[in-house]
Amino acid sequence: MKINTCGRGRYGVTSEFSTEGPRDQRVNRSGTATCKRPGCGKPLPANKGRGRTRQFCSDDCARRYHNAARMPSPRTSPPGAENPLVALDSLVRQTAVLVRAALEQAAAVDPAQVLAQLAEAEAARLRAEALASAAAARTAEAQRQVEALAEALAAAREETVAAREEAVAAREELARAARAELARNRE
Helix, strand or coil, X not given: CEEEEEECCEXXXXXXXXXXXXXXXXXXXXXXXXXXXXXXXXXXXXXXXXXXXXXXXXXXXXXXXXXXXXXXXXXXXXXXXXXXXHHHHHHHHHHHHHHHHHHHHHHHCCHHHHHHHHHHHHXXXXXXXXXXXXXXXXXXXXXXXXXXXXXXXXXXXXXXXXXXXXXXXXXXXXXXXXXXHHHHHHC
């Protein structure tokens, strides 16, 4: 990382690392990276050490590429004083630059990669649907189990109440029998 002064006490930070990915390089049929400037096609020299991956075979190619891509500055003449042919020429140059930029952007879009992304998104959607249906099935099963347990709990409570009533009745019967036995023994 380098810190450069930009004047008036401002600092700018530049990085050694490329903001472009390795797929941004053009590759010829033999698999080697080629110069980015249209019409050049020379192989790129090997990188020396760390830093950006090269996109141009030479500084001259880089300069020619960037000069060709530069938008022509509009003329600063009064309206109506400009020659229509000069204005048309300026528009044609701007159109050429814009068309070149659009073609480069269109070439950077890899149809196979877009199809792979679409397939991956569809697979993720299907997985999410499967997980949702499995979760719904587990929820329904858990609800059935909760209802069965609630019924079993209610039955157990009823049995407990019945058992308590029987125990009370048995105690009362036992107490009566004990009193009757006591009364017989006194007589």
